[in-house]
Amino acid sequence: MSCSNSWRALRGVTTVALGLSFCSLAGAVRVDAAAPSASAVMASPQQAAAAQADESASLRHGVVTALDPRGARLQVQGVWLAIVADKTQLLRDGKPAALDILKVGDAIRFMLAPSADAGAADGPALRMIYVP
DSSP: OHHHHHHHHHHHHHHHHHHHHHHHHHTTOOOSOOOOOGGGSOOOOOOOHHHHHOOTTSOEEEEEEEEOTTSSEEEETTEEEEEOTTTOEEEETTEEOOGGGOOTTOEEEEEEOOTTTOOOSSSOEEEEEEEO
16 A cells, blocks of 8 residues: 555656756746837947947957068068058057067067058058057
8 A cells, every 4th residue: 555655646746846847947938919010129320330340449359470581561460561661650568669569479468550641551460469
């Protein structure tokens, strides 16, 4: 008799557990409401394409992988960047420095010049280089 009582208790616990799991699933279903229309959903305000594409003010970081012998360009992790005379500034430890102190392997932080101010036809131009 004790064996049949334990089976009944096990069946009762299993039935309750299954019932609770189905109740929790049923609570997540929306039956009476339709999906909102496209005009009811508020869209986020869009910026102009030029404002979205301009990332010139962001400070980037990388490692100098190559230097142009003329001193007009440097390569940062595979991308050649133009050094524009009288527009590109170099700071070492927060103080102005000459551009010729850069070496291959230097870890740098840099900002790109906006495309209208770049003045170079050979790729993006550097506005500022910071060597820690």
